[in-house]
Amino acid sequence: MSIPSHLKLKVPDTEYPRIIIIGGGFGGLKLAKALKKLRAQVVMLDRNNFHTFQPLLYQVATAGLEPDSIAGPLRKSFEGHFNYIFRMVKVTGVDFEKKEVQTRIGNLSYDYLVIASGSVTNYFGQDDLQKKVLPLKRVVHALDLRSHILQTFEQAELTEDKDKLDKMMNFTVVGGGPTGVEVSGALAELRNHILPSDYPDLDFSRMQINLVEGSDRLLNGMSEKSGKEALRALEKIGVNVKLNAMVKSFEDGVVQLNDGQLESDSVIWAAGVKGNIIDGLPAESVMKGRILVDEYNQVKGHDYVFAVGDVAMMETKDFPNGHPMMAPVAMQQGEHLAGNLKRLFSDKPLKPFKYLDKGSMATIGRNKAVVDMPGGLHFKGFFAWLIWMFIHILYLIGFRNKLITLNNWIWSYFTYDKGTRLIIRTFTAEQRRKASRDE
Numbered sequence: 522m523s524i525p526s527h528l529k530l531k532v533p534d535t536e537y538p539r540i541i542i543i544g545g546g547f548g549g550l551k552l553a554k555a556l557k558k559l560r561a562q563v564v565m566l567d568r569n570n571f572h573t574f575q576p577l578l579y580q581v582a583t584a585g586l587e588p589d590s591i592a593g594p595l596r597k598s599f600e601g602h603f604n605y606i607f608r609m610v611k612v613t614g615v616d617f618e619k620k621e622v623q624t625r626i627g628n629l630s631y632d633y634l635v636i637a638s639g640s641v642t643n644y645f646g647q648d649d650l651q652k653k654v655l656p657l658k659r660v661v662h663a664l665d666l667r668s669h670i671l672q673t674f675e676q677a678e679l680t681e682d683k684d685k686l687d688k689m690m691n692f693t694v695v696g697g698g699p700t701g702v703e704v705s706g707a708l709a710e711l712r713n714h715i716l717p718s719d720y721p722d723l724d725f726s727r728m729q730i731n732l733v734e735g736s737d738r739l740l741n742g743m744s745e746k747s748g749k750e751a752l753r754a755l756e757k758i759g760v761n762v763k764l765n766a767m768v769k770s771f772e773d774g775v776v777q778l779n780d781g782q783l784e785s786d787s788v789i790w791a792a793g794v795k796g797n798i799i800d801g802l803p804a805e806s807v808m809k810g811r812i813l814v815d816e817y818n819q820v821k822g823h824d825y826v827f828a829v830g831d832v833a834m835m836e837t838k839d840f841p842n843g844h845p846m847m848a849p850v851a852m853q854q855g856e857h858l859a860g861n862l863k864r865l866f867s868d869k870p871l872k873p874f875k876y877l878d879k880g881s882m883a884t885i886g887r888n889k890a891v892v893d894m895p896g897g898l899h900f901k902g903f904f905a906w907l908i909w910m911f912i913h914i915l916y917l918i919g920f921r922n923k924l925i926t927l928n929n930w931i932w933s934y935f936t937y938d939k940g941t942r943l944i945i946r947t948f949t950a951e952q953r954r955k956a957s958r959d960e
Contacts, residue, residue, distance in 0.1 A: 530627035532606050535562040538632040540862065541622050543612050543799065545572050545595045548830030548851035549637035550918075555859030557602050559866065564629070566622065568611040570595055573660055574917055576848065577926070579700060581663035583670070583707035584939040588660045590926045593918035612638070614800035617823055623801070633825045633862065636812060637855065640794035640831035640846055643810075653771050654790040657700060666789065667941075668948035670711075673787065674720050675944070688774035690728040691785040695768055696792035697734030698742065699883040702751050704789055705732045706886035709758040714937045731761045731783050733768060733776075735792075740891070742845055743881050747891035750901045754885040768792075794846055796832040808834050811843060816873035818858050829854040835874065844876055848916070853877065884909045887934070 532539075538561045542549045545567040556563050574591040581588050599605040614623040615636075621628040642656040655669060656662050670692075677689045694705045708730045717725050732739075732755065738748040739755075739762070755762055768788075769777045776783040796811035806813055806822055811834035813821045818833060820826040830851030834843040844850045854874055861871045880898075882905065884890040890906040893899055900908060910930065917923045933939055 524625050528626045530608060530610055530624050530629055532562070532564055532608065532629065537561045537604070538866075539564060539630065540633040540635065541566065541629065541631040542635045542637055543567075543622065544637035544639055544797075544830075545569070545607075546575075546637060546639045546830060546851060547848045548639075548855040549635070550595070550598065551852045551855030552635060552637065552829065552859050553599065553602075553605060555856050556604070556862065559604065559859075559863060561604060561633075561862075561866070562606065563602070563604050564606045564608065564631075565595065566608055566610055566612055566624070566629075567595065568609065569660075570607070570609045571660075572598065572918055574913075574922075575658070576699075576913060577917075578657055578660070578663045579704045579707055581660065582657055582666040582704070583711060584667055584942045585707065585933060586926060586929055587941050588664060590922055590929065591917065592660055593922055598918065612799060616801060617826065633865075634827070635858065636799055636820070636826070636828040636832055637830050637851070638797040638799060638832050639851075641797045642790060643793040643795040644790070645792070647768075650768065650771055650788075650790070654695070654788040656790050657704065658794065664946075665948045668944055668946060669787065670708075671942060671944050672948060674716060674723065678720055678722055685774075687727060687729075688784050688786045690723070690725075691731070691783070692729070692787045692789065693731045693733060693776050693783055693785040694789045694791060695733045696790065697732060697736070697739040697762075697764070698791065698793070699740065699881075701732060701734070701789075701791035702739060702755065702883050702885060704791060705730055705755055705760045706758065706884065706889070709755070709760050710886050711939070713758065715939055715942075719942065729761060729783075729785070730759065731763060731776075731785065733763050733766045733778065733783075735765070735767045737764050739764075740883055742847075743883065743891065744893045744899060746899050747883070747893055747901075750891050751883060751885055754889045758886060758889075794831065796834070798832065809843070817861055817871045818854055818874055827858055829858055840876070847881070849879060850876055882909045882912065 540561050540563050542565045550572050571592040571594050577591045580586040596607050610624040621630050642658050644651045655666050680686045694701050712725050712728050739751045740748045767779045771788050774786045812828040812832050814828050814833045814835050818827045831846040857874045880894040882892040888903045888906050890909040891901050892905040892908050914923050
């Protein structure tokens with residue numbers, strides 16, 4: 522797509538040092554907020570003008586929430602910050618010698634650079650799959666998936682071919698981490714409680730929900746107890762879980778696995794993520810698909826260049842393979858880096874980052890969740906589900922978002938209804954291919 526010639530990346534000149542933050546995710550947002558009183562010009566660059574609470578994307582995709590419930594405008598987050606500037610542009614690279622961030626509408630110089638570009642979907646080298654499956658990493662992905670699900674059942678009611686109907690009504694989720702488990706549970710709830718009322722002419726006993734995981738258990742980042750409980754809960758609500766199964770190909774409604782095949786027109790890809798690497802970094806600064814940083818989040822080999830969150834690879838004794846790619850890590854690194862930038866400005870020594878693990882959780886559906894807490898504490902069932910709800914409401918950006926989300930959840934709980942089952946825009950195979958290119 523061509524860029525209008527009248528557009529140009531520009532920010533006001535300043536007498537203060539300029540800190541550029543690439544990305545308005547959990548890490549970038551936390552960092553920028555913590556720099557409110559610093560005598561510096563803080564410039565945030567992001568291709569969207571909003572922050573997304575990604576842990577709840579699956580609820581947008583399955584008609585539980587609208588996107589504005591889990592997203593908030595970045596400019597709104599910084600009202601009253603005298604030193605904050607936002608520009609909605611997509612960063613294309615960084616020239617470290619010139620100390621410039623590159624975009625398609627111009628370059629911008631920096632004194633300090635923070636790369637908080639997050640992560641993208643990891644297809645593990647299977648480029649052909651990328652054009653055919655449905656990812657769930659951005660708001661647009663969630664809206665596309667929601668449209669696809671609803672369109673599928675609208676078309677199913679018009680289908681006379683029974684073999685085709687089975688493929689249409691079957692859904693395959695790839696990846697047994699929190700996202701895969703939560704999407705599978707949400708699809709099962711749609712099938713069990715909501716879709717039969719919307720589409721009374723369809724036989725939903727034919728609808729199969731398959732969860733495919735390449736390892737021998739679910740929720741690998743959590744305790745074995747949580748993995749077993751998630752498996753038990755999913756099977757109880759009718760999800761077919763296939764462990765030690767790898768997707769080899771997906772063509773014409775057939776998902777080929779290493780140990781068989783599944784018939785399904787819809788494959789939702791939740792198999793993992795990788796760092797969203799910025800062009801211009803030398804090979805020695807990248808490790809395992811993430812940017813190599815020291816204990817101060819400084820990119821190795823580059824002074825005054827930092828990386829936080831999913832894109833940062835910090836090797837420590839406790840985390841030899843880097844910290845988990847989760848929101849709490851990004852938020853803690855962003856806040857810690859803000860403190861270190863203030864120390865730099867005051868000529869004080871930097872403090873190393875140490876991750877405080879506050880636990881992890883996943884929900885399987887109504888009244889069903891698993892929570893792992895430090896010290897080996899483990900909760901499951903209704904109490905864990907309440908903890909999951911409280912934590913997610915707490916971390917949503919903005920009071921309005923918290924209130925809307927809570928109201929939606931209360932309504933859904935007592936009515937077994939999801940009120941956002943609208944096909945606002947149709948979703949096509951061409952849009953799927955375009956989404957894979959834009960990732």
